Amino acid sequence: MKLVRYGTAGKEKPGLIDVNGGLRDLSSVIHDIDAQALGREGRARVAAIDPQSLPLVSGEQRYGAPVAHVSKFICVGLNYSEHAAETNAPTPEQPILFMKATSAVMGPNDDVVIPKGSVKTDWEVELGVVIGETARSVSVENALAHVAGYVVVNDLSEREFQLEHGGQWVKGKSCDTFGPIGPWLVTTDEVPDPQQLGLRLEVNGHRYQNGNTRTMIFTVAQLVSYISRYMTLLPGDVISTGTPSGVGLGQKPPVYLRPGDVIELGIDGLGTQRQHVRAHPDE
Incomplete structure (x- = not known):
């Protein structure tokens, strides 16, 4: 479905x-x-x-995020080795976890607003996992039984806030509009193998990201199992599983989003997103 x-x-x-x-x-x-x-x-x-x-x-409709009342928005950092390399980070030995504020969640085609004072707003196409059954310390073998379905996520990031303002990454990940989800939640019966999905992202028609979930360092099953050791996963929780190479930070020189840009991204079988980028109203 x-x-x-x-x-x-x-x-x-x-x-x-x-x-x-x-x-x-x-x-x-x-x-x-x-x-x-x-x-x-x-x-x-x-x-x-x-x-x-x-x-x-009938008629054209706006789509909101396909999950209501998300209680936790959990993200995984550097889960593709090529992305770790482009950011000059070592390949992680265990999943890197951080949270994105649920106030960042928005529809897949809503406008992205560059935060006030931002000069390094970046993009990240990611496979999102939506929990369907409560998970506590589940095994890798049983982990996917706790998944309701999958979504497209754009894990937008403000790199200066994330990397130069001290503390944890959450500051650069949680700005309003930094969590587009959707357009659909595709249930697991239509996604036989979440490790065989192509991901892609373009800005202004230029393809920056073109990856596949088969190159994840930690699989969806491994991530659900691992995260459930540290916190109870509840129905409706979203796990964003990391991005392949091609983010703006990794370009030489870096490329960041500006007002007027158009971001288009998608994952095989999960639909596409299209966002216009606009300036913060106070800028």
Whole structure:
């Protein structure tokens, strides 16, 4: 299934994409695409519905993030060896974890706002993992049974805030609009192997990133297992699994986002995002 949330910001309705690409309203079946809907029983109830029996939504629609009320937005740093190399960092021996504030979450095609005072706003296409079953110290072998589905994430980053302002990376990762998710949440039945997905990102039509999840240092299963040792993973939590090479910081010389830029990114089978970049209103 391809689950979506559509409508104006803050008033999104649940929906799904049918086999013909049509948007079907799910409001009569579930209240929202939230923790309850993402659990095994909730997903089974939605899967049992004939999409053709649901109202077809016509006209162009805005998509919000396909997960409501994200309780944790967990990110993995330097999870592709080529990305670690381009940033002059050693290949990690254990996953590098950091948090992105949930206030950064937005729709896949909403505008990216460059933070006030920023000169080093950067892009990162990443595979997002959405938890469907509570996970505590799960094994690698059982980890994927706790996953509801997968999403496209743009892990936007302000490199000066992240690397030059001291402390932890979270400061450079949590600015408003720095967490576009979607357009869809694709359930695991449609993604037989999360380690065989191509990722790509362009800025103003120039391809900067072109990778594949098969080159991850730590697989999705390993990450879910590892993270669940340190914190309980809840339905609706999002794990952003790292980015391949080609970020702005790694260019020679570095290239950063500016007002007027257009970012386009996507992952095989998970859809695409398109964001316009604009200046902070106080600049």
